[in-house]
Amino acid sequence: SAVISQKPSRDICQRGTSLTIQCQVDSQVTMMFWYRQQPGQSLTLIATANQGSEATYESGFVIDKFPISRPNLTFSTLTVSNMSPEDSSIYLCSVDIRNRGGNEQFFGPGTRLTVL
């Protein structure tokens, strides 16, 4: 298993500013994922972050808006740039762990972002 922490847990930000969300894992993992959960909706994958290489973004998400860093095997950041109220969401990171039963994703507690 994996224990994942995120900072901040929540924030209220002004339109046009940027926020960097941190994700820390208690073990070394190859793949980390960033998801967005808009109010009342399901999770949508933003990007996959592999240590030592550029993140891979899903359709509808771009690096200029959501730059990601992955400096080592236990840490990643997601920045939400030039924010607008439409960016108000919960942002979650997850890690993929291979165990006896196959691969399994563990999720952080999420960062609740409100943009005014």
Place this chain on the structure above:
Amino acid sequence: AQSVTQLGSHVSVSEGALVLLRCNYSSSVPPYLFWYVQYPNQGLQLLLKYTTGATLVKGINGFEAEFKKSETSFHLTKPSAHMSDAAEYFCAVSEFTGTASKLTFGTGTRLQVTL
């Protein structure tokens, strides 16, 4: 491409009644299937998963799900609901890419448990 459909965005049951949350999937490869639960203001917690082998899988908190390939379904059940089961439940299908799993989530079902 893979997709998940959860029938019913809201389900309400009485305490002690059967819980049935429906999930149908589409996948071009043998799927890995998951149910996650999200309690208010918390992250996602894995309830159970199906990868290979026995099609009836048991999870935490008395939940179980059955993989039915012919029906492309993975419905979640619990014989007797408890008030603490009130939460949002997400079904997900995984595409294993060789080194990691990429999850596609359903839209979620909010379970309400009444006295």
